[in-house]
Amino acid sequence: MTAPLTPPPPPSDPSPHQAWQAPPPHGAGGLLDLYEQDGPGMKTELREAAVVTVAVALLGLVLGVLWWWLAPHVPLVGELVSDRWYVYLKDNEGEQSIGVDGTFTLLGLAFGAVSAIAVFVWRRRGGVPLVVALGVAGLLGSLLAWRLGVWLGPEQDVVAHAKAVGKGVGFDAPLKLGAKGALLAWPLAALLVHLGLTALFGPRDPDPYLQLPQKDGYGAPSV
Numbered sequence: 001m002t003a004p005l006t007p008p009p010p011p012s013d014p015s016p017h018q019a020w021q022a023p024p025p026h027g028a029g030g031l032l033d034l035y036e037q038d039g040p041g042m043k044t045e046l047r048e049a050a051v052v053t054v055a056v057a058l059l060g061l062v063l064g065v066l067w068w069w070l071a072p073h074v075p076l077v078g079e080l081v082s083d084r085w086y087v088y089l090k091d092n093e094g095e096q097s098i099g100v101d102g103t104f105t106l107l108g109l110a111f112g113a114v115s116a117i118a119v120f121v122w123r124r125r126g127g128v129p130l131v132v133a134l135g136v137a138g139l140l141g142s143l144l145a146w147r148l149g150v151w152l153g154p155e156q157d158v159v160a161h162a163k164a165v166g167k168g169v170g171f172d173a174p175l176k177l178g179a180k181g182a183l184l185a186w187p188l189a190a191l192l193v194h195l196g197l198t199a200l201f202g203p204r205d206p207d208p209y210l211q212l213p214q215k216d217g218y219g220a221p222s223v
Helices: 031-038 041-060 062-071 095-121 126-151 158-165 181-200
Strands: 074-079 084-089 170-172
Touching: 041 062, 041 095, 041 126, 062 095, 062 126, 074 158, 084 158, 084 170, 095 181, 126 181, 158 170
Parallel strands: none
Antiparallel strands: 074 084, 074 170
16 A cells, blocks of 8 residues: 655745845946946046146236237326326327227137137036136136236336326336226136037936837837
8 A cells, every 4th residue: 555645845935034135236337337437536526627727827827928918008198297297198089998908808708718628628528626617717817817917018107107208208008907807708708618518519428218128018128
């Protein structure tokens, strides 16, 4: 007499206490790859911003020399009346003073555009620290150019200059910036040009919806 056959035990269900395994990270490097794609890191961006600030601001020396060289001269003349010296404009209808401000403004716009293009070519990804550094450097460069041009220009003491050249002899007025708003031409031009280049030619973030697998009408991935 043989023993009755016992049926095999049913397959056991997964235990609810079984350890849960996390899904594999996205891509080959997972979160590390995503972090690396996001940017070079704040320390690197701050270091690059410091380099941009110093390099672009030093260009103000070139702007100052060009302003002193290209700006029109404002002629003055000195007169001695009752043992007192008076200085007048030699040409009351001349527009040389406006030309001095206009020359500085045009040079500032050109330097802003060139500096923005150079920074964009060097660092296409950009970043907030880099953009802020570009604007601050443009303002510092304008201030440096302004003071250098004034220092290189004619003597500031016009009365002493009139005494030195003599009565009725014309001489050049000190180089000065009448419209202080011209100091903003460089930083504004740099920011606008850099923003336009970044919008047109800067790197684009991948669209996450385009990378999702396509599915058919039953929810299965399509081949």
